Amino acid sequence: MKKKRQPSDSLAKFEKAARKAARKTDETRRYVLKLYVAGVTPRSSAAIKSITEICEAHLKGHYELEIVDIYQQPTLAKGEQIIAAPTLIKKLPLPLRRFIGDLADQERILVGLDLRPRK
Amino acid sequence: MATSRRRSAAAGRRAGAAPMLEKCPTGIQGLDEITEGGLPRGRPTLVCGAAGSGKTLLGMEFLVRGARDFGEPGVFMSFEETDEELVANVASLGFDVRGLIRRGKMALDWVRIERSEIQETGEYDLEGLFVRIDAMVGRIGARRIVLDSLEALFSGLPNEAILRAELRRLFRWLKDKGLTAVITAEQGHSALTRHGLEEYVSDCVIFLDHRIFNQVSTRRLRVVKYRGSKHGTNEYPTLIDENGLSVLPISSLGLDYPVGTERISTGVARLDAMFGGEGYYRGSTVLISGTAGTGKTSLAAAFAESTCRAGGKAMYMSFEESSAQIVRNMRSIGIDLDRWQKRGRLKFHTVRPTMYGLEMHLATVHKLVDEFRPDVLVMDPVSNLSSVSRAEEAQAMLVRTVDFLKNMGVTALFTSLTGGGQAPERSDAGISSLMDTWILVRMAESANERNRLLYVLKSRGMAHSKQMREFELSGEGIRLLDVYVGPGEVLTGSARLMQEARDKARATVERRGFERRQRELEQERASLRAQAGAIAKRLADVEAESRSAATQDRDRLQTLASDRRELAQARKAD
Secondary structure, three states, rough: OHHHHHOHHHHHHHHHHHHHHHHHOOOOOOOEEEEEEEEOHHHHHHHHHOOOHHHHOOOOOOEEEEEEEEEOOOHHHHHHOOEEOOOEHHHHHOEEEEEEEEOOOOHHHHHOOOOOOOO | OOHHHHHHHHHHHOOOOOOOOOHHHHHHOHHOOOOOOOOOOOOOEEEEOOOOOOOHHHHHHHHHHHHHHOOOEEEEEEEOOOHHHHHHHHHHOOOOOOHHHOOOOOEEEEEEOOOOHEEEEEOOOOHHHHHHHHHHHHHHOOOOOEEEEHHHHHHHHOHHHHHHHHHHHHHHHHHHOOOOOEEEEEEOOOEEOOOOOOHHOOOOOEEEEEEEEEEEEEEEEEEEOOOOOOOOOOOEEEEEEEEEEOOOHHOOOOOOOOOOEEOOOOOHHHHHOOOOOOOEEEOOOEEEOOOOOOOOHHHHHHHHHHHOOOOOOOOEEOOOHHHHHHHHHHHOOOOOOOHHHHHHOOEEEEHHHHOOOOHHHHHHHHHHHHOOOEEEEEEEEOOOHHHHHOOHHHHHHHHHHHHHHHHHEEEEEEEOOOOOOOOOOOOOOOOOOOOOOOEEEEEEEEOEEEEEEEEEEEEOOOOOOOOOEEEEEEEEEEEEOOOOOOOOOOHHHHHHHHHHHHHHHHHHHHHHHHHHHHHHHHHHHHHHHHHHHHHHHHHHHHHHHHHHHHHHHHHHHHHHHHHHHHHHHOOOOO
């Protein structure tokens, strides 16, 4: 199930339970997402389009999506530790995750947002 | 090669009509000297080296000095340490980064990259980083920037192709903004940097090295390349102390220091006499070498003391004894160093050679001499500096020390311990050729005792005594004994005393013989004179006798003649 590391048994159990609980509440959990883009570029547009699609399809009604242009608000780039553009940050539910790129790989995003079980 | 030349030519044109590459002074001691003015202005400079070699410090100092001394605000992008860590780390070096930030002269940004949080989901660029840099540069009007170290991006971002393209764009962008940038990078195994950053930053590359020899660390700095500019190519010793980083480009000092004919007393009257009556040349270098316990330190202390007494200033660097011990020991031979120490004319610097590397010692000499401005510097002994390094490095350090001291016009006295069994004329660090004057002290063993002998092996530019002299350390100081001018070889100690006694006895015997002969002759003369008197008296007697005899004879003849006449008258002769 887990590819990367082999944690201790108790931790593995805990994580499994946590994931189960998370899946159960998927429908009602609030998602807070922030997408940072750098200006109006095809890449920005692609990212915005992709994340809007995902949210509408999977999180309808219980998500907040904020789109920030770092050119307009450069201080936010510093505060949020943005390096790459576009960057999508999943602030809630925890854990915090960052997706960099134009979000073309929707399958990966769904896994990363815990909307699909990890393979 | 041809393309790179073209590129730099183009860059030169962009920079303006100035034929010379414009430099951006770092303010770091020594670095501006070897780069002949500083880093290339408006271009990125790569600073690479292993962990702990001082890359971050160099970057930070570049910014702090720029902001403080050159009125050029700077931005520090840290990929490794947080703002607070950075500020705290350099606070110990007296850099008030927080104050500079408050006054808008500096800006710090910590770029946090957490690989475990990041997922790649397609094409991206590093515009976020660009925006952050741009915002800070714009806010404080920065002219300088440090990126420490970009390599964190390689471990944080999985797509190296994108990253490399973006880095190329970043450096181009920094150049276009006219920022003088310092990019730090970790040393690679086969290349200069682990991720080949030298590929992008090719205007100036500085390499920092940190080596350990005999458990003592030595830092070095080298300018690997500097496009469009001359630069020192050597490895320069570098050190980090409470004033930050300093590079010591002293091997670049030439042999063109001024010399004078002024002399300075050795502190021992009769030793002065051995140097034509006046002592060493001022500003020259003196080596006193000898085996253990031959009085090297005493001679050195006498020199320091006499310099202070003459109104000069002396600095005593001891690598073996504490200052209190030297003061006590020298008091026992009548040399009062404490007095001058209290009056501030004598300064001790006592430290074990193993305390730090040679460069640090060298830098200490620089610093102390710059601060104290002594007339005389004593290093006692230089021979054990080789314990922290290879002998040739110790020698190279001494060459630089000697060059430096000569340029400063400081008369330097070095003592060197010759190991037992070594030829006495072989000084450990092989430094004798650097020295203008070389005094050898040694023990002469004879008749179950050891006595101190001193002789001048060389003294450039003066007529010096070639006599081996015995000397004594007594409560009155150092005393060179009389030159033994009798027949036979030079004897020392009691053998000399015995010889002198023998000579004296022989002289007495000879004197008595002479007196006796004198007396005998006198007597003979007196007796001869007496005899001569007697003869003269007899002569006078004889003369007187002969005179009286003649008178008697004449009288008798007259009497006889008158008798005959009377007889004839009487006989009526005719």
